[in-house]
Amino acid sequence: GESVGLHLPTLSVQEGDNSIINCAYSNSASDYFIWYKQESGKGPQFIIDIRSNMDKRQGQRVTVLLNKTVKHLSLQIAATQPGDSAVYFCAESVQDTDKLIFGTGTRLQVFP
Amino acid sequence: NAGVTQTPKFQVLKTGQSMTLQCAQDMNHEYMSWYRQDPGMGLRLIHYSVGAGITDQGEVPNGYNVSRSTTEDFPLRLLSAAPSQTSVYFCASSSWDRDYGYTFGSGTRLTVV
Numbered sequence: 001g002e003s004v005g006l007h008l009p010t011l012s013v014q015e016g017d018n019s020i021i022n023c024a025y026s027n028s029a030s031d032y033f034i035w036y037k038q039e040s041g042k043g044p045q046f047i048i049d050i051r052s053n054m055d056k057r058q059g060q061r062v063t064v065l066l067n068k069t070v071k072h073l074s075l076q077i078a079a080t081q082p083g084d085s086a087v088y089f090c091a092e093s094v095q096d097t098d099k100l101i102f103g104t105g106t107r108l109q110v111f112p
Numbered sequence: 113n114a115g116v117t118q119t120p121k122f123q124v125l126k127t128g129q130s131m132t133l134q135c136a137q138d139m140n141h142e143y144m145s146w147y148r149q150d151p152g153m154g155l156r157l158i159h160y161s162v163g164a165g166i167t168d169q170g171e172v173p174n175g176y177n178v179s180r181s182t183t184e185d186f187p188l189r190l191l192s193a194a195p196s197q198t199s200v201y202f203c204a205s206s207s208w209d210r211d212y213g214y215t216f217g218s219g220t221r222l223t224v225v
Contacts, residue, residue: 008152034213043202043216044155089154091213099170100145100204100214102155 008087010107019077021106023090028071030092035064035075037086038105044089047075077108085110114138118203118217125193125224133188133220135203143206144186145170145214146178148199155202161186193224 013019025033031052036044050057050064050073057064063076073090087105119134137144145160147170157170161180175197177189186205190197200221204214 036213036216043218044204046213046215049213099157099160100206101157101171102147105154 008105008107010109012109012111013080015080015082015110015112017080019075019080019084019108021075021077021088021108023073023075023103023106025071025073025090025092025103026101027092027094028068029094031095032093033064033066033073034091034093034100035062035073036089036091036102037084038089039086047088080108080110082110082112084108116203116205116215116217118201118220120220121218122221123223125190125222127193127195127224129193131190131193133190133201133203133222135186135188135217136184137186137203137205137215138184139205139207139215140183141205141215142183142208143214144180145204146176146186146188147202147204148172148197149202149219150199158188158201190222193222195224198222198224 034049035047037047038044048059048062048064050066061078065074087107089105090103091100093100116137142163146158147155149155156172158176159178161167164183167178200219202219203217206214
C-alpha cells in the first residue's frame with residue numbers, strides 16, 4: 001500500500017466511545033487480513049485477523065469486518081480507552097505469495 | 113520463548129559502509145520477513161523467506177541482501193549504506209498457517225550519515 005507521507009489520517013474519539021478504523025486493500029486475491037497496533041517506538045502488535053471466507057470476527061472489545069465486494073476492511077473498538085491510542089495498520093496477504101503487505105496507518109487519539 | 117529478537121537496537125553508519133542486521137526467532141516459524149518503516153509511514157516489505165534456503169524480494173529490495181541458512185535466523189545485509197536507507201527496520205515471523213498473524217521484533221533504528 002502507498003503511504004500518505006508524514007501526515008497519517010487521524011481519528012479522535014472520546015474515552016468510552018466506540019472507534020471505527022477503515023482500510024481499503026488493494027489485491028482482490030488477498031485471502032488473509034490482519035490488524036496491527038503500533039505504539040510509539042515499538043513494533044507492530046497483533047490485534048485480530050480474519051480470513052477471506054469470513055465476513056466478521058470478534059475479539060475482546062474488537063471486531064473486524066471484511067467486505068470483499070468493495071475490498072474494504074474495518075476495525076471496531078468498543079469502549080475506547082486511553083491505552084488504545086496508537087497507530088493502527090491493516091495488512092493483507094495472499095497465500096500463494098506468502099507476503100504480508102501493509103496499508104496506510106491511522107492514528108487513533110483518545111481524549112478524556 | 114523470546115519471540116523475535118533483533119540486534120542491534122540502534123546503529124549509525126557512514127555512507128558506503130556495510131553492515132548486517134540480525135534477526136532470530138525461537139518459535140520454529142517457517143516464514144520470516146524484513147520491513148522498513150520511515151517516519152510517519154507504513155511498513156514496506158524488503159525481503160521475505162518461506163523456509164530455510166528460500167528467499168524472495170518484497171516491495172523495496174534494492175540495496176539489501178538476505179539469506180536463510182537456518183529456520184531460526186534471517187539476517188539483512190546492507191551492501192553499501194546510503195542516507196535513503198535511514199529508517200527503522202522490523203523483522204517478523206509466522207507459522208505456515210499464519211495463525212495469530214506475524215510476530216514482530218522490537219526494531220532496529222538505523223541512521224546513515
